[in-house]
Amino acid sequence: MVFALCKLRLIFEKKDKIRYLGHLDILRTFIRALRRAQVPVAYTQGFNPHAMLVFALPIGVGVTSECEIVDIQMLKQTPLLQTLKSINACMPPNSVEVISGEYTDRQMPTITKAEYLIDIISKDNIGKGLIENAMSQKEILIDKKSKKKITQINIMEHIFESELLHLCDNTAKLRFVVSAGNVFNIKPQLLIEAVKKVEPGLEINYSLYHRKRFIFDDVE
Numbered sequence: 001m002v003f004a005l006c007k008l009r010l011i012f013e014k015k016d017k018i019r020y021l022g023h024l025d026i027l028r029t030f031i032r033a034l035r036r037a038q039v040p041v042a043y044t045q046g047f048n049p050h051a052m053l054v055f056a057l058p059i060g061v062g063v064t065s066e067c068e069i070v071d072i073q074m075l076k077q078t079p080l081l082q083t084l085k086s087i088n089a090c091m092p093p094n095s096v097e098v099i100s101g102e103y104t105d106r107q108m109p110t111i112t113k114a115e116y117l118i119d120i121i122s123k124d125n126i127g128k129g130l131i132e133n134a135m136s137q138k139e140i141l142i143d144k145k146s147k148k149k150i151t152q153i154n155i156m157e158h159i160f161e162s163e164l165l166h167l168c169d170n171t172a173k174l175r176f177v178v179s180a181g182n183v184f185n186i187k188p189q190l191l192i193e194a195v196k197k198v199e200p201g202l203e204i205n206y207s208l209y210h211r212k213r214f215i216f217d218d219v220e
Contacts, residue, residue, distance in 0.1 A: 005042075008072045008083070010101045014065045017094040023058035029096055030070065037086035042073040056214070057111050057180060060187055065211035066099070069108070077103055113160060113215035114180035116188040122170045123203040131172060134198040135162040142194055144186075155194045158186050180214065 014026065021029075031051050034041050043049040052073035059065050084101050091097065120126075134140075142155045161177035178186040188209040196202060 006074050006077045006103050007105065008074055008101055009104050010070050010072065010084075010087075011099045012068050012070065013097045013099060014059055014063075014068055015094050015097065016064055018092075018096070019064050020061055022061045023055070026059070026096065027053065027055070029092065033087055033090040033096070034072070036090035037083070039072070039083060039087065040075040040078065042075050054108065056108055057114070057182075057185070059211060060189075063188060063209040063211055067211055067213045069214070071108055109214075110217040111181040111214045112179070112183075112217050113177055115161075115175065115177045115212040115215070116191070117165070117210045117212055118174045118176065118188060118191060119208040119210075120172050120174070120192065120204050121206040122172075123205055125169050126167060126172050126202070128164065128167055130199050130202060131164050131167070131174070131195070134195040135164070135174075137194075137198055140194040140197055142190055142197065144190065155186065155190060158184065159191070175212075177215070 014021075018026070018029075030053060031041075034051065042052045044052060054071045056069035056071075059068060080101060080103065084098050088098050137156055139154050140156055141152050144151050144153050144155075158179035159176055160179075161175070163175040164172065165175050166173040174191075176188070176191050178188075178191070180186065188211075189207075192204060192207050196204065
């Protein structure tokens with residue numbers, strides 16, 4: 001039996017230095033920092049106990065974020081501001097930064113959408129019409145891979161907002177609001193695949209992906 005007495009919910013950033021770390025590495029980074037900060041985290045019982053941390057929607061490799069959520073089960077409540085400060089002090093520099101936190105008994109909110117910012121760098125100059133044409137399509141069929149199968153989807157059905165924020169020579173910044181969560185989740189890399197499918201002549205050398213915010217179920 002696990003005697004977790006309270007739950008600490010943190011909002012944190014995944015910074016550029018650890019852009020290419022996966023979810024398990026982020027989890028290990030958190031556990032080490034919590035241990036060093038002497039946060040009284042609850043552990044499961046048995047032969048292989050593990051810290052009781054739950055992430056809202058684990059972020060993928062190659063994506064930074066400023067809106068990640070993790071729930072930490074704790075054995076006792078500690079002073080909030082001092083706890084957040086201690087956790088940040090024990091994180092590797094420029095890796096994870098806790099932005100805010102609260103003690104709560106509410107369930108993890110249901111994520112339905114996410115907003116992404118994408119910077120692209122092309123081999124040649126990017127025309128405004130080229131990007132806008134790709135973003136105005138009614139149908140773009142993309143192969144969406146899961147652990148068990150590959151499904152062809154019309155990605156435009158899962159894009160709720162799209163915007164060209166900045167354009168200069170061979171660089172552009174795009175903003176998208178797309179389906180996200182456990183029911184249906186669009187990875188930001190698929191958005192660039194969609195653009196390239198409409199505009200095959202656009203040779204993109206580099207893309208940077210950033211998760212800006214989550215949008216939650218209005219019912220909750």
